[in-house]
Amino acid sequence: MKLLVNGDEREVDVEDDMPLLWVLRDELGLKGTKYGCGIAQCGACTVHMDGVAVRSCQVAAATAEGTDVVTIEGLGMPEALHAVQDAWIEHQVAQCGYCQSGQIMQAAALLEMHPEPSDDVIDIVMSGNLCRCGTYPRIRAAVKTAATKLQET
Amino acid sequence: MGWKIKTATATLLVTSLALAAFAEGENVTINPPAEGSISRQDGFEAWQRIYEVTSHPRCSNCHVGADNIPMWSGPSYGVAGPHGMNINAGESRIGAEYLQCSACHTYREGDNDMPHAAPQVATNWRLPPVEAEWFGKSGVEICNQLRDPDRNGGRDFNEIAGHLDHDLILHWAWNPGGGREPAPFSLQEHVNDVLAWGVAGYPCENDE
Numbered sequence: 001m002k003l004l005v006n007g008d009e010r011e012v013d014v015e016d017d018m019p020l021l022w023v024l025r026d027e028l029g030l031k032g033t034k035y036g037c038g039i040a041q042c043g044a045c046t047v048h049m050d051g052v053a054v055r056s057c058q059v060a061a062a063t064a065e066g067t068d069v070v071t072i073e074g075l076g077m078p079e080a081l082h083a084v085q086d087a088w089i090e091h092q093v094a095q096c097g098y099c100q101s102g103q104i105m106q107a108a109a110l111l112e113m114h115p116e117p118s119d120d121v122i123d124i125v126m127s128g129n130l131c132r133c134g135t136y137p138r139i140r141a142a143v144k145t146a147a148t149k150l151q152e153t
Numbered sequence: 154m155g156w157k158i159k160t161a162t163a164t165l166l167v168t169s170l171a172l173a174a175f176a177e178g179e180n181v182t183i184n185p186p187a188e189g190s191i192s193r194q195d196g197f198e199a200w201q202r203i204y205e206v207t208s209h210p211r212c213s214n215c216h217v218g219a220d221n222i223p224m225w226s227g228p229s230y231g232v233a234g235p236h237g238m239n240i241n242a243g244e245s246r247i248g249a250e251y252l253q254c255s256a257c258h259t260y261r262e263g264d265n266d267m268p269h270a271a272p273q274v275a276t277n278w279r280l281p282p283v284e285a286e287w288f289g290k291s292g293v294e295i296c297n298q299l300r301d302p303d304r305n306g307g308r309d310f311n312e313i314a315g316h317l318d319h320d321l322i323l324h325w326a327w328n329p330g331g332g333r334e335p336a337p338f339s340l341q342e343h344v345n346d347v348l349a350w351g352v353a354g355y356p357c358e359n360d361e
């Protein structure tokens with residue numbers, strides 16, 4: 001089947017029900033998206049499908065066919081970071097880093113919906129993304145900084 | 154090869170017979186009892202079985218009120234509480250304002266077999282409309298809601314049965330998988346009870 005990932009059309013030979021996360025990591029070598037639980041409990045595998053945040057461990061490859069999939073590798077480039085990535089560096093959000101690509105993808109989707117999110121909105125949207133290192137206060141601060149950056153551009 | 158064709162023909166025959174038998178509904182038979190054939194007492198007994206379904210966690214956990222927060226309750230959860238992860242489905246009841254229900258409750262054809270994973274069906278997961286608040290409500294409250302066209306989507310008993318026939322999230326309640334307790338009775342028995350209750354004149358406990 002053909003998948004559109006980070007703007008590139010990619011041909012993959014996989015079963016229809018293979019989780020998108022497996023396709024991204026094992027077939028396409030995009031290792032930025034992480035496996036945490038495989039059962040929609042942790043958010044580490046969050047990517048965008050047609051601009052909406054989804055847990056890629058729960059999406060069958062066949063369901064992703066025909067959609068626009070964006071992973072952390074496609075969100076921004078080292079020379080042109082997404083505002084969320086920029087804010088993440090500024091706040092030095094990451095501890096071990098394992099959950100962070102999922103956090104960043106979820107935060108980017110959040111700011112598409114809520115350009116000026118309140119603490120409550122941040123807590124509702126981001127609570128499905130677990131961080132065993134407890135970086136939550138820095139995540140909240142960085143989301144606010146990213147919101148300001150996006151408003152300025 | 155020969156037997157394959159024969160099997161295919163036999164399958165076709167069986168399928169068309171089945172289609173004839175199920176003409177009223179696609180997944181269940183919708184065959185209301187004759188008018189006047191169900192006493193109010195029998196109708197009320199049907200209602201009590203309906204209430205066992207509507208108050209079961211597989212149904213009531215999503216039939217929540219205006220806070221738009223689904224519940225986690227039932228034998229597999231221990232203490233009842235709000236859906237983990239601070240989930241709020243918003244006024245859209247599909248999570249469009251925050252995190253879409255379908256971020257985790259993704260499109261799936263086939264059974265749910267994984268314990269603790271998000272239940273999934275072949276349609277967008279969502280909460281029912283707020284008018285149909287069932288969680289923690291008494292039988293008499295739910296009975297009056299379900300017979301009120303202003304609060305049941307403008308449906309009579311046949312249309313409620315048709316809704317049960319078509320909505321895949323409702324079907325999931327009887328086949329939840331992952332170690333979850335299914336809703337009581339069967340989808341067909343529940344449809345039969347809805348039809349009997351309607352034919353009996355929608356009796357509720359507060360009727361004199």
Ligand code: FES
Pocket residue numbers: 034035036037038039040041042043044045046055056057058
């Ligand atoms: S790996 Fe997908 S939600 Fe945990």
Ligand code: FES
Pocket residue numbers: 094095096097098099100130131132133134135
């Ligand atoms: S930074 Fe370690 S899990 Fe989040």
